[in-house]
Amino acid sequence: MTLLRDHDLALAFDHASHSYDRLTGLNPGYRTDLLRSARRLRLPRAGAGLHVLDLGCGTGASTRALLRAAPRARITAVDASSGMLARARFKPWPDRVRFQHMTAEALAAADEGPYDAVFAAYLLRNVTDVDDVLRTVRSLLRPGGRLAVHEYSLSGSAVHRAVWTAVCRGVILPAGSVSGDRDLYRHLWRSVLDFDTVPAFGDRLRSTGFSAVRALPVAGWQTGIVHTFLAREGSAATAESAR
Numbered sequence: 001m002t003l004l005r006d007h008d009l010a011l012a013f014d015h016a017s018h019s020y021d022r023l024t025g026l027n028p029g030y031r032t033d034l035l036r037s038a039r040r041l042r043l044p045r046a047g048a049g050l051h052v053l054d055l056g057c058g059t060g061a062s063t064r065a066l067l068r069a070a071p072r073a074r075i076t077a078v079d080a081s082s083g084m085l086a087r088a089r090f091k092p093w094p095d096r097v098r099f100q101h102m103t104a105e106a107l108a109a110a111d112e113g114p115y116d117a118v119f120a121a122y123l124l125r126n127v128t129d130v131d132d133v134l135r136t137v138r139s140l141l142r143p144g145g146r147l148a149v150h151e152y153s154l155s156g157s158a159v160h161r162a163v164w165t166a167v168c169r170g171v172i173l174p175a176g177s178v179s180g181d182r183d184l185y186r187h188l189w190r191s192v193l194d195f196d197t198v199p200a201f202g203d204r205l206r207s208t209g210f211s212a213v214r215a216l217p218v219a220g221w222q223t224g225i226v227h228t229f230l231a232r233e234g235s236a237a238t239a240e241s242a243r
Contacts, residue, residue, distance in 0.1 A: 003187055003190060003194065004187045005126075006103075009126060009184075010082075010103075012181065012183060013058075013081035013084050013184065014083030014084070015180070016083075016176075016181040016184050017086065017087050018083075018087075019179040019181070020058070020087070021059055021087070023176075028221070029220050031064075031065065033220075033222070033226065034064075037065070037119070037121065037148055037228040038062070038069035038119060038148065039069045040148055040216065040230055041070075041119065041146050044070070045070060045071060048072040050072070050116045051073070051113075051114070052066055052070060052073045052075050052115060052118070053076050053078070053112075053118045053137075054066055054078070055078060055123055055137065056079055056080075056120055056121060056122065056126075057079045057084075058079055058088065058121075058122070059087040059088050060088030060089075060093075061121075062077075062122075063075060063088065063093075063099075065121075067093075067097065075096065075097045075098070076098050077097065078099070078100045078107070079101065080102070082101055104120075104123065105128075105129070105132065107140060108136040108139065112140060114141060115142065116141075117145060117147070117148070118140065118141060119148050119150070120147070120149045120150070121150040121151070124149060125151060125191045125192065125194075125195035134204065134205065134208040134210070135208050138208060138210060138233050141233035143233060144233060145232070147210060147229075147231045148230055150226070150227075151201070151229065152164075152191075152192040152195065153215075153226070153229070154192065155225075159224070160224035161193065163221070163224075163225065168185075168189040172185050172189065173189065176188075198215050198227055201215075201229060202229065205231045209234070210232060211231065211234060212230070213231045214231075215227045215230075
């Protein structure tokens with residue numbers, strides 16, 4: 001199967017937006033895991049001056065997690081899918097949360113940032129040039145700024161690949177067929193298998209200029225399948241001085 005990319009992927013998410021929250025609700029711990037990853041950024045809860053980017057915000061579940069982790073931060077949430085953004089905007093938000101229709105690749109040309117932190121959930125395996133997006137993210141962060149990537153990235157174990165495929169065939173693909181979004185959910189299945197393993201993505205973060213890179217697992221059935229990657233902008237010395 002050829003993976004969906006760019007405009008085709010955005011259109012697929014537009015079509016799926018009406019049922020997306022219902023389908024993610026079938027995943028036990030989906031929102032809890034997002035909140036755990038947002039909290040792993042260790043943003044100060046009293047940080048009224050913080051500016052945080054939610055990159056690939058979808059229908060706003062990751063934005064809500066950030067808001068709970070840093071209740072006084074100013075959040076800019078962007079997504080390439082207008083349909084997903086419409087669902088996000090329909091929900092109640094404080095004034096300090098702002099949504100924008102924008103691709104991750106377009107951020108470099110936008111007059112945005114700098115950001116104290118960037119949160120990217122379920123995004124990077126969907127972009128065409130992962131390294132380019134990571135370099136853009138790094139350029140938007142303040143010196144020593146924090147990055148959390150919440151992503152399907154397999155441990156490399158054949159067991160975890162088999163578990164992921166079993167879940168897709170037993171739950172995700174049938175649910176996608178019922179909603180009329182089978183192509184998108186086939187993309188989800190294959191994109192996870194094709195994406196970097198945990199060690200490879202850690203190396204990718206370091207090669208694009210991030211430091212203090214760590215990978216932490218999530219709990220439950222997704223252990224070994226979904227991870228939180230934490231990193232800092234710049235050299236280890238810069239990251240240390242920014243703590």
